[in-house]
Amino acid sequence: MSMVSLTIDGKMVSVPEGKTILEAAQQTGIDIPTLCFHKRLPPIGSCNMCIVEIKGRPGPVTSCNTPVEEGLDVATQSDALHAQRVINLKKILLHHALDCPVCDRAGECDLQNIVYKFGITDVAFEPRAQKRDDAYATSLIRYWPERCILCRRCVTACQSIKGIGAIDIIGEGDEARLVPVAADKCKSCGECLSVCPTGALTENLSRRKGRPWMGKRVKTTCGYCGCGCQLELSALENRVIGVHTETDDGVNQGSLCVKGRFGYEFIGDENRLKTPLIKENGQFREASWEEALDYTAKRLSAIKDQFGPDSIAGLTSARCTNEENFLFQKFMRAVIGTNSVDHCARL
Amino acid sequence: MTNPISDILKAEVILTTGTNTDENHPIIANYVKEAVTRNGAKLLVIDPRRISLVDHATLWLRPRPGTDVAWINGLMHIILKEGLQAQKYIDERTEGFEALKAHLETFTPDHVSATTGIPADDLIAAARLYGKARPASILYAMGITKHTTGTDNVKSLASLAMLCGNIGVDGGGINPLRGQNNVQGACDMGGLPNVFSGYQPVADEKAIKKFADAWGGVRIPSKIGLTVTEMISGAASGQVKAIYVMGENPMLSDPDKHHVEHGLETLEFLAVQDIFLTETAKKAHVVFPAACFAEKDGTVTNTERLVQRVRKALEPPGDAKEDIWIINEISKRMGYPMPASTAEAIMREINTLTPSYAGITYERIAEKGLVWPCPDKNHPGTPVLHRGNFTRGKGQFFVIPFKPPVESADKEYPFILSTGRVLEHYHTGTMTRRGSGLNRLYPEALAEISRADAQKMGIAEGDYINIISRRGSIRVKTWLNDRSSQGMVFVPFHFHEAAVNLLTHAVVDPVSKIPEYKVSAVRIEKAS
Numbered sequence: 114m115s116m117v118s119l120t121i122d123g124k125m126v127s128v129p130e131g132k133t134i135l136e137a138a139q140q141t142g143i144d145i146p147t148l149c150f151h152k153r154l155p156p157i158g159s160c161n162m163c164i165v166e167i168k169g170r171p172g173p174v175t176s177c178n179t180p181v182e183e184g185l186d187v188a189t190q191s192d193a194l195h196a197q198r199v200i201n202l203k204k205i206l207l208h209h210a211l212d213c214p215v216c217d218r219a220g221e222c223d224l225q226n227i228v229y230k231f232g233i234t235d236v237a238f239e240p241r242a243q244k245r246d247d248a249y250a251t252s253l254i255r256y257w258p259e260r261c262i263l264c265r266r267c268v269t270a271c272q273s274i275k276g277i278g279a280i281d282i283i284g285e286g287d288e289a290r291l292v293p294v295a296a297d298k299c300k301s302c303g304e305c306l307s308v309c310p311t312g313a314l315t316e317n318l319s320r321r322k323g324r325p326w327m328g329k330r331v332k333t334t335c336g337y338c339g340c341g342c343q344l345e346l347s348a349l350e351n352r353v354i355g356v357h358t359e360t361d362d363g364v365n366q367g368s369l370c371v372k373g374r375f376g377y378e379f380i381g382d383e384n385r386l387k388t389p390l391i392k393e394n395g396q397f398r399e400a401s402w403e404e405a406l407d408y409t410a411k412r413l414s415a416i417k418d419q420f421g422p423d424s425i426a427g428l429t430s431a432r433c434t435n436e437e438n439f440l441f442q443k444f445m446r447a448v449i450g451t452n453s454v455d456h457c458a459r460l
Numbered sequence: 461m462t463n464p465i466s467d468i469l470k471a472e473v474i475l476t477t478g479t480n481t482d483e484n485h486p487i488i489a490n491y492v493k494e495a496v497t498r499n500g501a502k503l504l505v506i507d508p509r510r511i512s513l514v515d516h517a518t519l520w521l522r523p524r525p526g527t528d529v530a531w532i533n534g535l536m537h538i539i540l541k542e543g544l545q546a547q548k549y550i551d552e553r554t555e556g557f558e559a560l561k562a563h564l565e566t567f568t569p570d571h572v573s574a575t576t577g578i579p580a581d582d583l584i585a586a587a588r589l590y591g592k593a594r595p596a597s598i599l600y601a602m603g604i605t606k607h608t609t610g611t612d613n614v615k616s617l618a619s620l621a622m623l624c625g626n627i628g629v630d631g632g633g634i635n636p637l638r639g640q641n642n643v644q645g646a647c648d649m650g651g652l653p654n655v656f657s658g659y660q661p662v663a664d665e666k667a668i669k670k671f672a673d674a675w676g677g678v679r680i681p682s683k684i685g686l687t688v689t690e691m692i693s694g695a696a697s698g699q700v701k702a703i704y705v706m707g708e709n710p711m712l713s714d715p716d717k718h719h720v721e722h723g724l725e726t727l728e729f730l731a732v733q734d735i736f737l738t739e740t741a742k743k744a745h746v747v748f749p750a751a752c753f754a755e756k757d758g759t760v761t762n763t764e765r766l767v768q769r770v771r772k773a774l775e776p777p778g779d780a781k782e783d784i785w786i787i788n789e790i791s792k793r794m795g796y797p798m799p800a801s802t803a804e805a806i807m808r809e810i811n812t813l814t815p816s817y818a819g820i821t822y823e824r825i826a827e828k829g830l831v832w833p834c835p836d837k838n839h840p841g842t843p844v845l846h847r848g849n850f851t852r853g854k855g856q857f858f859v860i861p862f863k864p865p866v867e868s869a870d871k872e873y874p875f876i877l878s879t880g881r882v883l884e885h886y887h888t889g890t891m892t893r894r895g896s897g898l899n900r901l902y903p904e905a906l907a908e909i910s911r912a913d914a915q916k917m918g919i920a921e922g923d924y925i926n927i928i929s930r931r932g933s934i935r936v937k938t939w940l941n942d943r944s945s946q947g948m949v950f951v952p953f954h955f956h957e958a959a960v961n962l963l964t965h966a967v968v969d970p971v972s973k974i975p976e977y978k979v980s981a982v983r984i985e986k987a988s
Contacts, residue, residue, distance in 0.1 A: 333754070334768045372898065380752055409790055410790050411793075427706070440787050452653050459974040
């Protein structure tokens with residue numbers, strides 16, 4: 114791989130050929146403001162926030178999709194660049210309702226962060242023609258057109274990560290809008306809402322469960338299939354209020370499927386078992402742990418004594434942890450005295 | 461999997477068979493699509509159903525259900541005829557090649573085409589596609605294993621991969637995609653009737669002594685125990701008197717539901733610990749409320765053998781308790797107090813007794829998981845198996861004859877039923893059928909039949925049909941699409957009110973003991 118040398122803000126930088134100016138700057142620890150750029154996605158180049166100046170070139174270029182060249186002299190900060198970025202950001206905000214107090218994303222919103230950083234306060238708001246009741250592709254994801262900045266992150270994610278292309282932005286200028294173009298292909302994976310830099314796409318399960326900063330986030334492994342996706346459960350008042358992912362983390366690199374992202378309602382379901390049950394005359398009644406455990410140990414011991422250990426079998430679980438499975442087979446082998454332990458690997 | 465998931469990005473060709481990856485392993489499907497769209501890899505899909513992955517495929521073959529050994533042998537026949545095999549790899553690293561070569565002689569494209577329904581030209585194109593690629597990856601799932609010839613199918617795929625030098629190399633391998641978050645770990649931990657943790661055989665006196673000594677001089681039998689299907693039969697025959705179930709739902713997941721129900725009802729004692737009152741729990745004498753994955757600490761092992769942490773985010777509801785506590789309390793009452801009471805302490809015991817997990821500690825996997833085998837505390841883990849040498853020394857080619865499925869379509873039962881899963885639900889639906897989110901998307905069981913068959917029978921989209929087998933009948937709504945071929949019907953098994961395992965038969969693969977869920981003969985009638 115051949116290396117390319119260039120200068121960024123007076124620093125000499127050497128990066129592999131084919132990298133962008135933005136990547137070269139990030140590698141050097143130089144911070145260029147971005148909004149539509151997302152490290153999991155190919156460059157989009159729609160927001161014009163990452164503009165930089167290249168010595169000898171007439172106007173600024175977007176650094177996210179401009180490849181490095183030998184000998185370039187790049188400036189990432191100047192009064193002119195700052196002024197242009199403010200203009201570009203205000204243009205984006207023109208169609209974005211600053212309804213942060215009621216927005217699910219407030220507190221973890223890329224747009225909110227960059228507006229805060231630039232200290233912008235005086236912006237006009239002209240809502241787009243599209244009404245909120247316009248259908249999104251799926252019942253699990255809600256679309257808020259007045260918050261959408263048409264950055265194309267969601268469209269790009271659906272196309273490049275999922276290979277689906279269920280949504281697209283059609284129309285020009287004020288008529289531009291995000292619409293489902295292949296709604297039947299949408300799998301509700303939520304890739305779009307996870308990359309959305311604003312609150313334009315939100316989870317359409319029960320709302321107002323808690324603000325992003327209120328929940329305690331606990332990193333864990335998804336409880337569904339064997340992919341082993343890494344995710345964070347956001348917990349508030351002993352309930353899960355959302356599932357989050359980190360772009361760099363685990364096999365999933367921030368992606369999840371519909372079950373991993375939206376399938377957490379069972380955890381707090383009111384029908385969860387909450388007390389031991391013992392069956393009497395064909396009916397369950399609630400029992401204390403002491404009674405249920407004593408009863409079970411007594412029955413298992415009696416059956417083992419009367420019919421031998423091989424009259425007892427155990428089913429352990431592909432949904433339980435390694436430690437629980439180890440303990441369960443140890444119980445069957447060491448305490449009951451049988452190798453009749455299996456689980457649903459075959460089913 | 462012999463190789464990590466990310467290796468899919470290094471493959472020139474990806475052969476997927478018996479895996480509806482988009483729906484059952486959506487994140488692995490991301491990798492397959494990225495390999496195709498960004499890296500220019502070629503995708504070869506071999507599946508009786510026209511699954512959505514076919515959209516991205518260079519070539520799709522549609523075999524008749526239950527004819528896998530035939531097409532795999534057929535591909536190998538063509539690879540040898542055209543000299544595409546990796547002869548140096550075969551000579552140096554494998555044994556049994558000459559016997560296989562002689563056996564494959566009769567599996568000509570025309571002969572295989574007649575058995576499988578795949579056009580001979582497509583077989584040749586597929587063999588060239590896979591045979592010329594280095595490296596090529598094979599991904600498979602239960603569409604390969606849920607047959608009475610499941611073991612034969614897997615051995616055949618292994619032969620195909622070895623024939624082209626694709627095992628033990630980056631970007632290659634033979635990669636089973638496992639269905640549940642910890643089905644790999646449950647096997648690794650000895651949740652099987654023939655092995656202790658780390659696949660140490662119970663028939664091995666040394667292994668028995670090792671575990672018996674570690675566990676305080678207990679007596680452990682060397683007799684191999686019963687599999688899940690044998691437990692159910694044993695219950696029905698009176699040989700098994702009690703079953704203790706932790707987090708499983710055999711009433712919906714096992715074949716021939718009437719048979720399961722009878723077995724469980726015949727038991728003298730059934731204890732179930734679960735998070736909901738499942739169909740199985742309803743049959744129990746005692747039910748223990750358990751904690752779910754969000755309410756406990758531990759580890760799980762994914763399909764690429766990566767051991768990762770599960771962490772407690774919530775307290776369990778009501779009086780529900782962690783499984784570890786429940787097992788320990790029963791054990792104590794039966795005169796055996798377990799020394800370890802936390803997940804981390806149990807992992808330390810696993811470390812000492814399980815060579816492949818010896819180096820996997822909570823400290824080491826705090827940030828990122830480790831892939832077993834990881835034999836000591838400094839070992840980096842083993843993402844690619846059989847590198848340089850096969851675990852057994854030389855890779856063994858097996859001579860596998862083609863055997864048809866137990867049932868085939870006939871006059872009385874003219875359709876082949878395959879069961880499986882859909883994206884929106886999980887196994888027996890215990891988790892995914894709660895709450896509104898997933899159920900808005902997929903509220904009830906749908907039988908997928910081809911438009912052509914539907915038209916012949918006068919069935920319209922959304923009509924209800926009765927599906928009848930030799931064992932039972934279910935009523936289910938139809939979804940007309942072209943995913944099912946003519947003469948085939950697919951029904952997911954998540955739904956207790958349309959329990960498709962009323963229809964399936966309980967004949968299992970002789971080695972793996974997996975039931976033939978992919979092939980049952982049924983007939984279809986329009987329901988009122």
